[in-house]
Amino acid sequence: MAHSFDTDTEAQGLIDYVDASPTPFHACAQAAARLAEAGFTEVVESEPFPTEPGRHWIVRGGSLIAWDTTGAHGAGAGPAAGFRVVGAHTDSPNLRLKPHADHVKAGWQMLAVEPYGGLLHNSWLDRDLGLAGRVAVRTAGGVEARLFHDTDPLLRVAQVAIHLERGQNDGLVLNRQQHLVPLWGVGDEPGDVVGYLAEQVGAERDDLLGWDVMTHPVEPSSRIGRERDLIAAPRLDNLATSYAAVRALVDAARSQPGHVPVLVLFDHEEIGSMSERGAMSTLLPSVLERIVAAGGGTRDDYWRAMASTVIASGDMAHATHPNYAELHEPMHRIAVNGGPVLKVNTNLRYATDSMGEAAFRLACEQAEVPMQTFVVRSDLPCGSTVGPMTSALTGATTVDFGAPTLSMHSARELCGAEDPAMYAGALSAFLAPRRA
Template sequence: MNKQAAHQLLDFIDNSPSPWHVAISAAMALEKKDFQRLDERDAWKLEEGGRYYVIRDGSSIIGFIVGNDDPIKYGFRIIGAHTDSPGLRVKPNAPYTKGPMVRLGVEIYGGPILATFTDRDLSLAGRVVIKTGDVPTDIDSRLIHFEKPIVRIPNLAIHLNQGVNQQGLKLDHQEELPLVLSVLQENLPAQQQFRMLLADKIGVEADVILSWELQVFDTQPGSFFGPDEQFIANGQLDNLASCHAGLCALLDDQVLNPKTTNLIAYFDHEEVGSQSNKGAGGSFLTDVLERISLAMNLDRESQKRANANSFLLSADTAHAYHPNYKKFYDDEHKAIVNSGPTIKINAKQRYTSESISEALFMRLCEQAEVPYQKAVHRTNLACGSTIGPQISAQLGIRSVDVGNPIWAMHSARESGGTLDHHYMIKAMTVFFAN
């Protein structure tokens, strides 16, 4: 069993506990292959065969290689994914006391399975903004990552919640989700105590901290399980598995000198609808494609012709068939772990897959010599969506929605098949190589 790709994925996730860390992890990997960072505020001078990347607001990243052949004929090859994961985010005035305990107030981000965040070794990661001078624009953003567990959501004892096994764990979002941080220190207000904790971690004085965006994450490292380690478990498989697979494909030696212009486009805010300046519903990808086209001396009509010859792989995880819950799956259209990439199909266009794009991805898998499967929700169950429909509609680019099947999607601890990540990388590499 080929486990190397899965090992690398688990390490990537462990080093990327927030969307801001995902972008930096991807940027570091790109720079090792001589990708040059661009700034949206500067004029771009791009060269044929050049390797570049650009980050918008710290947590969305696009990396690309300028193709060597006619862009009108070959278009753009794009793998799209998202850097964010559902969970809990720390409020601005989060620290407060209940009796002798300091707690942190949180908001729910996206649609997490809240019960899975209880009784786990949790910590905080994200970015902190500090003032660096007297002018209002003198601010700086610092990444922060507490590697060791510092917060927790302890469960209520079953003696006090005797119906929990019959009724399920139900948490009041305002009163029962706050994180236990510490015992209140004498003569030190909770707000100041928390600011000092952040300041010490990033090496500044507490009074220069202005604001923060902090994500709660599970500190347990990724792992293999099963007699032959045929399964993997970690937080944020949705959707860092797709981010890592696309990154590996773009950096593969056989596609570092492509005839097509190849891009990975990873967006924040997918889990809350993508409607932001750095979300898939925003202008980030459109802006980058237009600037690439201008650098390649394409007029507006030529840009549109290039788009018409382009293809998007919208990559996000799929729901794996769960043997304990058979009633939630269509027997003819279920996705099985370790059985290859899944083509996600929905007649209401919650996914972008249609017969042509579906067939093209099938051919890619055949060329890559990896299995593939097709998944459709039960007709009496609602279907989720991805970044695919928004990007495809904006740009008029043909698209297919694909992903590896996982269990417990949106849990603090998701799981899936060891082989599937290897399969997806192979398929994406062939996509960029054609």
């Protein structure tokens, strides 16, 4: 049986995870640290996979996959034992530095950025922003990837005063090229972003070969509300699922399930997943096949395993907004602190079908948490996530789910403080379903 999760512990755990994960690279590093504490070990993707039953993870850039074969393979279920997979994504909409970022305008030192994903533009205005990312550094042994996370308030995208643009309150329109450029100093000469990055990663500027650098709000995540029953934080979409999924895998591993529980955290979901480490890549199928092969299985064993595999694709779900209730399906009200949310769309923007729904509903029953069901209004377009992609690439039964949230894709989002514990409990039960 899945273990219970304490509400206050998981709420604070989510806050700590989010604040330490300003980028997908940091989110994977934080997940890996938690897995290591639970006895998982890292496998280098270019090396052979371990042939003995064990608990392992790999990282590919901003994506991570972890698995536990000690239950299924250790108990003799064989390499054709199916998988239970929980998937999420590590990336969130933000502003990312362009290659030549330094420039000056009207006596201000600016940094050129490109919006990543479908961010709510206005939510990035007049916020104190920091910088974080990954830098490729030349070393004596080749090239090394180094992460940095600067929590100092460095940047600000300043909004124009109401006196100069009096129509703003009637409908703010922001040009992505012109109006979302952060300032980071005063002067007629450009700042030195290369020198800044070299200092952050402890390298000579000439040894910097490339970088993936992005902005992040520096205001810490916090519990808010009269009863402190809400969490205000950046990047809840989708670090809330990433955190709960890591906690669930660690918990489920204690139950020694008869199949192989797997965690996959994909990068690049917010921009379509078409990359070497996104959900549209071969990352997940190739790792699953290598797990089968390392256990002594054949190609046929792999496809046998996939035939009994179930995937749960997690992303945040829209809570019913009190100020915009007319935008929600009236028969499917979604409440924060109301439990995990099953996501259904007949046009398969979500992969859920009745068999996937059954697996997720049983997991919620086993965890003794309530389950809600989200359906978008028939006259509005429906979002999507990694579920349909992983379903198509693996042929496995797949269910889409989420946790209720407001202000999705804002620089600062909102969820319930009780939901992380229920979320982790349901996912642990999904990874380790009760045996008949």
